[in-house]
Amino acid sequence: xxxxxxxxxxxxxxVSCKNSDNLQVGDTPGITGDEYIEVADxxxxxxxIKVPNQDDPWEVEKLAGYRGDEMxxxxxxxxxxxxxxxxxxxxxxxLSTKNLEKLEQExxxxxxxxxxxxxxxxWHFNRSSLEIEKEVISLVIGYENRDPADGTLIxxxxxxxxxxx
Numbered sequence: 001x002x003x004x005x006x007x008x009x010x011x012x013x014x015v016s017c018k019n020s021d022n023l024q025v026g027d028t029p030g031i032t033g034d035e036y037i038e039v040a041d042x043x044x045x046x047x048x049i050k051v052p053n054q055d056d057p058w059e060v061e062k063l064a065g066y067r068g069d070e071m072x073x074x075x076x077x078x079x080x081x082x083x084x085x086x087x088x089x090x091x092x093x094x095l096s097t098k099n100l101e102k103l104e105q106e107x108x109x110x111x112x113x114x115x116x117x118x119x120x121x122x123w124h125f126n127r128s129s130l131e132i133e134k135e136v137i138s139l140v141i142g143y144e145n146r147d148p149a150d151g152t153l154i155x156x157x158x159x160x161x162x163x164x165x
Contacts, residue, residue: 039123042137050115050144052153072114075141075162076100089140089158103159109143116142116156138163 049068051059078084079100086095095103103109118140124133142156 035126035128036133037125037127039125039132041122042120043123044118044120046116046118046142048116050113052115052144069111072111072141075139076111079162085163087161087163089161095160100160108145108157109159113143114141114159115144115153118142118158136164138165 048059049063049066051063053059075084079086080097082097086100087093088095088099104111119136120138122135122137124135125131126133138161140161141159143159145154145157146152147154
């Protein structure tokens with residue numbers, strides 16, 4: 001009997017679990033019904049992902065748990081493999097992988113210098129669970145622009161935009 005119950009559980013498990021691997025870029029899973037309020041269709045905000053000044057304890061604390069190097073590399077891999085459409089931030093023109101390779105060769109542009117990501121997202125609020133569901137529509141990669149004389153951060157340069165729709 002124990003073997004029968006175990007066999008039944010093994011068969012039922014894949015049927016009862018949701019497979020999120022089948023989601024497509026742009027899908028917003030589970031956002032249906034009257035319990036959801038569309039809070040923002042296109043909200044844009046910046047996230048600093050690299051401590052700009054190691055002498056600032058607050059900045060160090062804010063990014064203490066960040067480990068996004070793998071994410072940044074995966075985003076570049078997605079671009080080079082053609083999974084994600086990329087445009088030049090300034091002109092809006094499509095950016096080929098050859099142009100991205102050239103960009104990566106420019107002085108100052110190194111993946112380690114990517115310090116900011118600007119997100120464009122769609123937000124939904126679930127009245128029942130009090131949860132916010134976010135759908136990333138696009139993101140802009142920004143890299144640090146530092147003073148060559150003393151290394152002081154001047155600001156960020158927008159490199160390219162990745163569209164996920």
